[in-house]
Amino acid sequence: MSAGDTVDTVVTLTTFADAKDAYRSRDLRQALYDAGEVVMADVLVNPHGTEHRDRRRVENRMFRREVFERYERELFPRVTRETLAPYQRSGGVGRGAHQRHRDRACDRPPAGPVAAHPQRAADAADPLFVQRAVHETVRLNPSSPTGVRRALAPVTLRSGVEIPAGATVVIDLMAVNRDRELFGPAADRFDPDRVPPPGVAPFGLGFAAGMHVCIGQDLAAGVVAGPGTDPHRHLFGLVAGAVMQMFAAGVRRDPDRPPERDAATARPYWGNCPVLLGEGAR
Amino acid sequence: MTYRLSVDGEVCISSGKCVADAPSLLRFDDDEIAELVPGAPQPDDATVLDLARACPSGALLVHDAESGEEIDIF
Numbered sequence: 001m002s003a004g005d006t007v008d009t010v011v012t013l014t015t016f017a018d019a020k021d022a023y024r025s026r027d028l029r030q031a032l033y034d035a036g037e038v039v040m041a042d043v044l045v046n047p048h049g050t051e052h053r054d055r056r057r058v059e060n061r062m063f064r065r066e067v068f069e070r071y072e073r074e075l076f077p078r079v080t081r082e083t084l085a086p087y088q089r090s091g092g093v094g095r096g097a098h099q100r101h102r103d104r105a106c107d108r109p110p111a112g113p114v115a116a117h118p119q120r121a122a123d124a125a126d127p128l129f130v131q132r133a134v135h136e137t138v139r140l141n142p143s144s145p146t147g148v149r150r151a152l153a154p155v156t157l158r159s160g161v162e163i164p165a166g167a168t169v170v171i172d173l174m175a176v177n178r179d180r181e182l183f184g185p186a187a188d189r190f191d192p193d194r195v196p197p198p199g200v201a202p203f204g205l206g207f208a209a210g211m212h213v214c215i216g217q218d219l220a221a222g223v224v225a226g227p228g229t230d231p232h233r234h235l236f237g238l239v240a241g242a243v244m245q246m247f248a249a250g251v252r253r254d255p256d257r258p259p260e261r262d263a264a265t266a267r268p269y270w271g272n273c274p275v276l277l278g279e280g281a282r
Numbered sequence: 283m284t285y286r287l288s289v290d291g292e293v294c295i296s297s298g299k300c301v302a303d304a305p306s307l308l309r310f311d312d313d314e315i316a317e318l319v320p321g322a323p324q325p326d327d328a329t330v331l332d333l334a335r336a337c338p339s340g341a342l343l344v345h346d347a348e349s350g351e352e353i354d355i356f
Contacts, residue, residue: 017356020356021356024340056295057294057295057296057313057315060295060296060297061296061298061314063297063298064298065298065302198331199331199355210338210339211293211295213295213297213338213339217338
């Protein structure tokens with residue numbers, strides 16, 4: 001088979017096992033940004049091979065547990081408080097100049113997790129519950145709904161899936177993170193209390209895996225809690241922290257203005273997500 | 283079965299997860315690549331699996347302690 005025969009081949013992976021396997025294969029090269037080659041060609045940031053690995057080794061020194069501790073305990077609570085303050089005074093977010101503000105963490109509209117579980121409303125004050133709700137949100141709506149790789153050589157995954165050289169591999173995370181083999185028959189359901197099988201993160205592969213794993217995973221999502229977790233020393237992640245501060249500020253949906261999808265991207269992002277803050281309608 | 287841990291230094295991206303989670307078992311070498319702490323006590327199998335599965339780059343490998351054969355941890 002010549003290279004010309006396979007150049008247009010697209011292999012879409014929809015199972016968790018295949019996705020994890022693909023993320024860790026050295027013969028599958030990062031291709032998510034290939035369309036940006038026109039602007040990426042000469043930049044220092046090279047997303048490939050040993051150059052990428054060596055850069056990650058340097059970058060990762062800034063993304064270590066002690067740095068996250070400082071961000072989560074000292075820096076971010078203050079930043080979030082100061083960011084919210086003017087909106088609290090005006091009673092809401094998503095008005096005027098801030099209309100186009102995109103909040104990807106808000107893939108589910110604000111108060112969604114709690115509104116879906118009204119009996120759990122009190123749990124909005126339980127940081128471990130909020131963190132699980134964040135993880136569950138990332139599982140069902142990962143920031144990047146697909147991963148893309150290009151096969152540098154023929155690759156056979158453990159499952160037997162064969163990927164010819166030159167093929168494009170699309171990792172369909174919306175399907176992968178709903179794999180019933182791992183998340184059961186109700187894999188589609190938003191359930192912060194679900195317990196994933198051993199070795200599977202509660203956010204699935206929402207942060208990818210392998211060499212290109214999201215460098216901010218622990219910063220955003222914190223450390224995954226276990227049976228022995230001490231809530232006083234635990235890292236909940238900046239998103240859970242921000243969500244809790246939003247709840248403390250009385251966040252709720254603006255009944256007059258429903259959230260709107262971002263029309264400028266094929267990705268399922270909210271482009272506009274108006275909320276009310278403060279005591280007003282409580 | 284008893285599991286044994288090893289580090290593939292070619293794959294390690296210095297995320298520091300294993301070093302933060304198990305400083306008695308893993309540390310950074312002079313190039314900031316994870317390595318096993320010499321003389322560290324053998325961790326139990328559950329700890330070995332947890333550490334290997336949490337490694338973002340897949341640089342932590344699990345072996346059968348007797349045969350040395352690598353074990354598929356997925």
